[in-house]
Amino acid sequence: MIMRVMGEGQFEVGDDHLNLLNELDAELVTAVDSGNEELFRHAYAKLLAAVKQYGTPLPLDSLEPSELILPNAEATIDEVRELLMADGEGVIPGFPE
Template structure:
């Protein structure tokens, strides 16, 4: 699975990690829905960290379509309301 973190490149992440990343994504949607900005920021940072720790960064010149695009860690809470809706960024 290829995941792009906006502004930080693409990572090849084992597909076995999908369920864990999807669970974090679902929590982020819940935080945004409930208006919990602090929990949103913590889980977005956790999501990005999990991708970086478990993924292998792809070379910048390697052009591969991303399966998932993760917004940058500095995405504002207001902007998150447009991104983290419904099922979130990870499709079940």
């Protein structure tokens, strides 16, 4: 799966890491639902760090379509909440929990 982190580029994440990312996504949903900014910051930082750790960066001149677009690390809780509400499945849709 190709994921774009706004302002940081694209990362190709193998299927073997999608379950972990889905778990982190569930944590993020819980944090956003709580409205707790500190909990949200921690959960979102963990998700972004995992995408970067387990994903392989694509070349900057690559124009691959991204299957998922994540806001940058400075995104607000409201921006991420809007993203979550777009499909009701978290930021990583379509993967089993």
